[in-house]
Amino acid sequence: MREIEFDVVVKAVKDMIMHCGTDLPQDTYDALEQAMEDEKSPVSKEVIRQLLENANIAKDEKRPLCQDTGLAVFFVYVGEEVRINGGLLRDAINQGTEQGYTEGYLRASTCEPFSRLNLKDSVGYNLPAIIHFDIVAGDKIDIEYAAKGGGSENVSRARVFPPAAGKDGIVAYVKEVISDAGGNPCPPITVGVGIGGTFEKAVISSKHALFRDLETKNPDPEMAELEARMLVEINNLGIGAMGMGGTKTALAVHIEANPCHIASLPVSVNVQCHSSRHTHITI
Amino acid sequence: MATYSLTTPLTSEDTKQLKAGDTVLLNGTIFTARDAAHSRLVALIEKGEELPFDLEGSIIYFVGPTPPKPGDPIGSAGPTTSYRMDSFSPTMLKNGSKGMIGKGNRNQEVKDACVAYDGIYFGATGGAGALLGKQIRSAEVIAYPELGPEAVRKITVEDFPVTVVNDTKGNDLYQMGREQYEVK
Numbered sequence: 001m002r003e004i005e006f007d008v009v010v011k012a013v014k015d016m017i018m019h020c021g022t023d024l025p026q027d028t029y030d031a032l033e034q035a036m037e038d039e040k041s042p043v044s045k046e047v048i049r050q051l052l053e054n055a056n057i058a059k060d061e062k063r064p065l066c067q068d069t070g071l072a073v074f075f076v077y078v079g080e081e082v083r084i085n086g087g088l089l090r091d092a093i094n095q096g097t098e099q100g101y102t103e104g105y106l107r108a109s110t111c112e113p114f115s116r117l118n119l120k121d122s123v124g125y126n127l128p129a130i131i132h133f134d135i136v137a138g139d140k141i142d143i144e145y146a147a148k149g150g151g152s153e154n155v156s157r158a159r160v161f162p163p164a165a166g167k168d169g170i171v172a173y174v175k176e177v178i179s180d181a182g183g184n185p186c187p188p189i190t191v192g193v194g195i196g197g198t199f200e201k202a203v204i205s206s207k208h209a210l211f212r213d214l215e216t217k218n219p220d221p222e223m224a225e226l227e228a229r230m231l232v233e234i235n236n237l238g239i240g241a242m243g244m245g246g247t248k249t250a251l252a253v254h255i256e257a258n259p260c261h262i263a264s265l266p267v268s269v270n271v272q273c274h275s276s277r278h279t280h281i282t283i
Numbered sequence: 284m285a286t287y288s289l290t291t292p293l294t295s296e297d298t299k300q301l302k303a304g305d306t307v308l309l310n311g312t313i314f315t316a317r318d319a320a321h322s323r324l325v326a327l328i329e330k331g332e333e334l335p336f337d338l339e340g341s342i343i344y345f346v347g348p349t350p351p352k353p354g355d356p357i358g359s360a361g362p363t364t365s366y367r368m369d370s371f372s373p374t375m376l377k378n379g380s381k382g383m384i385g386k387g388n389r390n391q392e393v394k395d396a397c398v399a400y401d402g403i404y405f406g407a408t409g410g411a412g413a414l415l416g417k418q419i420r421s422a423e424v425i426a427y428p429e430l431g432p433e434a435v436r437k438i439t440v441e442d443f444p445v446t447v448v449n450d451t452k453g454n455d456l457y458q459m460g461r462e463q464y465e466v467k
Contacts, residue, residue, distance in 0.1 A: 041464055043304075043446075050408045058413040064349045064359040067412040067432075105358055107349045107432050116319050118431040151364040151387070151409065183457055184364050184387035186409040238465030242386060242409055244446070245460015275410045 002079075002139040004283055006086035009141070012281055013096025016145050017072060018104035020277040021064050024055040027213040028276040031251040035188050035241075044246030048188070051241075051274055066275045069106035070147030072097045072129040075208055079138035093143070094129050101126040109150070132204060144211050146278040152189065155181035158203050158268035167226060170195060170267050175233050177269045178250070183243015186273035188251045190214060191234065194268040197258035202266035209254035210272040211280070218255055227253045241274075251276075288442070292340025293381040295401040301447045303454035307405065308442040313342045313384070315436040317363055320427055321371040324435075328378055335426035335435055338379040342405075345385035347432035348416065357422040357438065359412030362386040365404070369393050376402040384445055388457055397449050405445035406456070418443045 024032075029052070036048040058065040074093060084092060101108060108120035110127060119127065136142075157177050161169055174193055194205030218224040230253040240246020251274070260266060284304040289297050291311035301307065314336050316324060327334055345365055349358030365385030372383060373396035381402055386409035397404060407415060419438050426435040448456045 041460065043460065047408055050411050050414060054408075054411040054414040057417065058359075061413070063352070063413040063416065065413060066410045067346060067348050067359045067361050067416070068363065069349060105350050105352050107347065107358075109347075109432070116433075117429070118433075120431060154364065182388050182461075183406075183409075184366065186386070236466035238461045238463070240460055240464060242406065243388070243457045243460070244406075245457070245462070245464045247464055273410055 002082045003085040004082060004141065006084055006092050009084065009089065009092035009283065010096040010099065012283055013093050013143065013145070014100040014103065016143070016279050016281055017097060017100025017106070020145065020147055020279050021069050021104045021106045022058045022062050024058070024065055024275065025278060027215055029055055031214045032188070032274065035248040035251060039241070039246050039248045041240050041244065041246035043244045044241035044248065047241035047244055064104070064106055065277065066149065067107060068109065068149040068151065069101065070149045070277070071109060072101070072126060073146050073148045073207065074129060074131045075144040075211065076131060076133050077136045077142040078133060079136055079140045081139040082141060089141070090131060093131055094124065094127055097129040098125045098127055141283045142280065143283070144278070144280040146211055149273050149275070152185035152271040152273040155185045156206070156268075156270045158199065158206070158266070160199055161265040161267055163263070163265045165265055171230055171233060173267055174230050174269055175237070178234050178239070178271070179237050181271065182239055185271045186242065186275070187239055187249045188241055188274050189249065190272040190276050191230070191250055191253045192270040192272065193230070193253060193255045194270070195255060195257040195266070196260035197266060198261070199266050201258055202268040203270070205256035205258060206268035206270035209256045210270060210276070211278050212254050214252045214276065220257070223255045223257055227255050291342055293342065294340060298381055298401045298403045299451050301403055301450055302452070303447050303450045303456040303459060305447045307445050307447060309342065309440055309445060310442065311439065313344050313438050313440055313443070315344045315346050315348070315438060317345050317347050317433050318367050319430050319433045320435050321368050323427060325371045325374050328374055336437065338375065341380045342382040342384060343375060343380055344438070345383065348422075349412070351422070357416055357419045360416040360419055361412035362407045362409055365389055372396065376400040389449055394449050394453060394455065398451055398453050401451050403447055403451065404449035406448040407445050415443070
């Protein structure tokens with residue numbers, strides 16, 4: 001059984017949060033550069049130019065890319081042959097989150113759902129983190145992280161369709177969700193689509209789909225084709241960067257599909273803004 | 284589409300010349316407020332009580348900035364999504380406010396209030412928080428410090444870049460832009 005010190009996890013989580021807050025991942029930066037080249041609307045082109053300039057300022061001056069530095073969302077894969085020495089893994093991730101958000105001058109965005117009072121002085125600075133654990137083979141811990149902003153989360157939706165809805169029904173639903181969202185989720189967006197499983201499996205799959213690098217296609221050719229079809233349909237909506245009108249509403253569509261019940265076809269659409277801040281580490 | 288430079292407080296003369304799609308560089312004092320602060324401000328107006336700042340000619344910026352790094356007046360400060368303020372904005376405009384800065388669609392009541400009270404809804408680039416934060420020269424919390432990032436701040440801006448989304452004639456830039464590029 002391999003042992004990993006509690007503090008090693010805390011430091012690793014802190015570092016990835018601080019880095020992600022100011023340095024736009026290369027895949028996102030490249031996708032925005034490509035979008036600026038492809039965009040037909042001069043107004044949307046100018047918006048994307050500002051986003052790239054913003055990314056350069058943030059990286060050079062170590063300023064947060066966006067004031068919405070998100071809730072901290074993690075997918076954690078724990079090897080069966082590894083244990084944490086000195087505390088619980090969940091506590092280490094939360095502690096690293098608190099340190100990263102505090103030391104990085106990132107925003108504390110968690111609040112109590114009814115009073116809306118910020119939880120920074122009670123529960124902790126930007127705590128609790130949202131953590132999805134899984135157990136895997138091996139003696140390592142893989143941690144995937146994304147900063148998830150509220151504007152794009154607010155337009156996300158899920159619905160369980162009858163199986164007869166099929167691919168056409170799913171495409172129409174995704175298009176409807178993005179059309180209704182307009183400029184609110186800060187396009188050009190990434191669209192995560194979770195298909196199949198149970199209701200909550202579809203939702204979590206749609207979230208996890210947003211962690212994939214933007215240029216990576218689905219390994220299943222059938223799903224890759226469906227992703228390409230959805231991307232065209234979404235870009236045909238004309239929403240454009242920040243809703244100003246244009247030809248690049250989405251940078252990518254990522255699907256994660258799962259086996260499901262013979263009676264159901266759950267579909268979830270989770271949206272990420274143009275500031276797709278995501279990264280991963282292996283300890 | 285024209286470019287203007289305007290200094291707060293704004294007058295009806297300032298706002299009525301602006302058209303959806305125009306670029307404006309804003310200067311002067313602006314007040315920040317988002318969900319929780321709006322709820323409190325509108326409650327004060329309804330009770331006839333005094334507000335923490337003068338609404339006349341004011342611009343309200345929907346923003347919850349990141350904490351400032353040492354030596355900076357404010358952290359990153361881009362707009363938040365505006366529709367969450369839709370139920371409050373008509374009351375703010377009716378009581379003298381002349382403009383709002385945010386991102387995303389407004390409802391018909393807000394657009395109608397812009398026409399009725401010579402108000403403008405400005406869009407700033409969402410997610411450009413580092414760039415926009417640099418145009419803010421000073422910042423001071425003037426109300427509700429317990430709300431943290433949602434506290435009301437009085438900020439001074441210099442050449443703060445915004446686009447007119449909803450003007451005093453009822454035009455909507457988002458609708459116009461989308462109609463132009465939609466492939467049916």
